Amino acid sequence: MEKIGVFYGSTGGRTEAVVKKLQHFFPNNECEFFDVAKGISEIKNFNNIILATPSYGAGDIQDDWAGNLSNLEAIDFSDKTIGLIGCGDQYSFGAFYVGGLRELYNVLERKNASVVGFTESSGYEFDDSPAIKNGKFVGLVIDDSFDCNEILKRMATWAEEIKKSFK
Numbered sequence: 001m002e003k004i005g006v007f008y009g010s011t012g013g014r015t016e017a018v019v020k021k022l023q024h025f026f027p028n029n030e031c032e033f034f035d036v037a038k039g040i041s042e043i044k045n046f047n048n049i050i051l052a053t054p055s056y057g058a059g060d061i062q063d064d065w066a067g068n069l070s071n072l073e074a075i076d077f078s079d080k081t082i083g084l085i086g087c088g089d090q091y092s093f094g095a096f097y098v099g100g101l102r103e104l105y106n107v108l109e110r111k112n113a114s115v116v117g118f119t120e121s122s123g124y125e126f127d128d129s130p131a132i133k134n135g136k137f138v139g140l141v142i143d144d145s146f147d148c149n150e151i152l153k154r155m156a157t158w159a160e161e162i163k164k165s166f167k
């Protein structure tokens with residue numbers, strides 16, 4: 001399998017800490033990490049891609065990602081496979097849970113990109129989430145402030161799933 005490009009935005013460092021655990025679940029593949037505050041030009045060099053964002057405001061994508069959405073839109077995704085990760089707080093922002101994840105997905109959907117690794121929304125407590133499509137989250141959803149014990153288990157299951165589609 002080819003190496004994996006992991007692109008994340010992280011205002012407070014939690015999403016960065018989450019994605020940095022990913023290498024553990026891809027022991028045979030190098031994960032390269034990119035903070036999107038420095039841009040997303042490296043995406044073109046990867047076919048296996050993971051994009052991660054927390055949510056701010058009322059379910060909005062993180063600021064550094066917001067500044068890069070037009071760059072994301074300009075990328076040719078024809079040979080690329082993408083897994084998405086959304087970090088959020090289900091109890092404090094339960095009406096807009098991981099809304100930023102949906103903003104990433106919307107761009108990729110418009111581009112007909114291959115997004116893999118949708119997950120069940122059971123096991124979380126929230127009122128509503130823009131990141132649900134046809135009953136599933138459009139990626140891996142992590143609430144790092146509450147369900148710490150679940151994080152590694154969820155990451156492991158998700159990593160196994162998206163590996164099947166990575167090149």
Ligand SMILES: Cc1cc2nc3c(=O)[nH]c(=O)nc-3n(C[C@H](O)[C@H](O)[C@H](O)COP(=O)(O)O)c2cc1C
Nearest residue numbers: 010011012013014015054055056059088089093098
């Ligand atoms: C001002 C503020 C607004 C937030 N809004 C949302 C939100 O709308 N939806 C959500 O799921 N989480 C929301 N969160 C929770 C963050 O997304 C969560 O803490 C995340 O782990 C932060 O990631 P970071 O440290 O990488 O920036 C908010 C947090 C703050 C401080």
